[in-house]
Structures are given as structure tokens and as C-alpha cells.
């Protein structure tokens with residue numbers, strides 16, 4: 001800062017020594033500039049949301065990211081579920097740690113074209129709960145976005161925690177616009193009710209709705225390969241129509257998703273010719289189509 005523009009409050013706190021005044025303002029400005037610079041290299045930012053937990057939001061985020069990466073897109077996956085960061089386990093990379101480079105933290109490379117950052121990489125004991133209030137999570141996300149060297153990406157997929165609390169608000173604020181939202185639901189009426197709240201929330205914070213995904217939509221019979229409507233089907237598509245949001249597709253209930261997810265293998269590797277892997281590829285195609293259509297217009 002030049003002599004002429006010297007800040008009148010350029011002093012540290014006498015009690016705790018924290019930066020105050022100009023020093024803090026300069027730091028905040030620097031972080032903001034880093035954030036803007038990092039985000040300028042990301043073509044599409046997509047938040048994966050759900051009204052409640054257990055509907056397969058992380059499963060969809062992980063398998064969508066994998067399918068996009070396999071189709072040749074450069075993808076970053078940010079696990080923003082601070083309290084239940086399951087993404088590294090689902091990808092079989094939970095033993096890895098991000099390295100520090102000259103330009104910041106390097107994300108963990110999960111496979112060709114796929115980089116991942118998660119709170120799970122930073123906690124030593126996975127059984128220890130993270131007891132953090134909103135502002136701490138906000139600064140963690142700020143670091144995940146501005147201090148992590150994501151590089152040039154086609155897609156940054158953000159796996160948000162369920163619901164409409166602090167985390168989606170922080171992510172919406174930090175990622176700015178355009179930020180796309182994918183809402184994951186299961187076909188039961190109660191889940192659909194919650195997913196509608198997510199759609200309204202996303203619109204309230206100016207996210208653009210990329211669409212609704214119906215997960216656990218019919219069970220694939222392990223014997224004959226036929227479909228059994230265990231939790232009903234079609235609710236996601238109906239909700240999408242009612243809410244004037246696109247319907248992006250349905251993913252069946254597949255026991256292999258559970259066993260392989262627990263073992264850290266995605267369905268694309270475990271059963272590439274199966275119905276579920278095909279459903280995730282179709283979802284990735286829909287996402288590519290929808291995002292490129294909007295950018296081209």
C-alpha cells in the first residue's frame with residue numbers, strides 16, 4: 001500500500017495479536033483475488049444437492065464425476081460434506097493426502113481427468129466428529145476453492161451436505177454465478193417433498209436448476225435383470241414437471257452400488273456394461289448437453 005493511501009486502522013490487536021485494519025483487509029482482498037482467478041479457469045460449476053440424507057446424493061455426485069471424466073472432461077470433485085465426507089471412501093482414495101505445491105494445495109488425483117478435495121483427507125481419525133460452526137465451514141470452503149490448485153476444469157462438481165443450511169449458502173456465495181444445481185431424490189412422496197424445498201432454496205440463492213435425478217428408481221432383479229418398483233418410480237419426473245425443472249434421468253437400485261461403494265470401486269469399473277453404469281453415463285450426457293446448450297445460447 002502506498003504512503004498516500006495508508007489505512008488509518010493499520011494495526012494489530014493489542015490483546016490477541018490478530019491482524020486487524022489494513023492487514024486484514026489486504027489479506028481478504030488477496031483471498032478474493034485468488035478465488036476469482038481459480039474460478040475463472042472452471043467452465044461449469046455444479047452443486048449436487050438433496051433435501052435429506054441417504055437418498056444417494058454422494059453416490060450420484062461421485063459417479064457423475066467419474067462418468068464425465070471418462071468421457072474426456074476435466075473434472076474436479078469437491079466434497080463439501082464436512083461432517084460426513086464419504087467421497088474419498090467411495091473412490092477408494094481415502095488413504096491418500098493432498099500435497100503442497102508452490103501455488104497451493106494439490107488435489108488428490110483419483111483417476112485420469114478427476115481431482116478430488118475433501119475434509120476426509122485432512123482429519124486423522126475418521127471416527128472423530130468435526131464440531132464446527134458455520135463461519136469455520138465457510139472459511140474451509142474458501143480455502144478449498146482459493147488455495148487448492150484445481151487448474152483448468154470443464155466441471156467442478158460440489159457434493160453438498162443434505163438440506164438447506166449453512167453449507168449450500170456458503171458455496172453459493174463463494175462460487176458466484178452461474179452455479180448449477182442438480183437435485184437428487186428418491187421416488188417416495190416424503191423424499192420428493194424434501195427435494196422440492198431444495199429446488200426452491202436453489203432458486204432463492206440464484207442457482208440455476210440443471211435438473212432433478214431420481215435415484216433408487218426401481219430394483220434390478222439380480223436373477224433375471226428385470227425391474228421391480230420397490231420404492232415406486234416416476235416421482236422425480238412428476239416433481240420436475242410440477243416445478244418446471246428439467247428431469248435428468250433415473251438411476252436404479254443396484255446392490256452392486258452399495259458393495260462396490262463400500263469397497264471404493266465405482267460402478268463404472270465394477271460393472272461397466274451394467275444398467276447402473278449406463279444410467280450414470282446417460283446422466284453425464286444430459287449434464288453435458290444441458291450445460292453446453294446454455295453456454296452456447
Ligand code: ADP
Nearest residue numbers: 053054055056057058059216252253254258261
Ligand atoms: P447421501 O449422500 O444422500 O447421504 P449416499 O450417496 O451416501 O447418500 O448413499 C447412501 C447409501 O445408499 C450408500 O450405502 C449407497 O451405497 C447407497 N446407494 C446410493 N444409491 C444407490 C442405488 N442407486 N442403489 C443402491 N444403493 C444405493
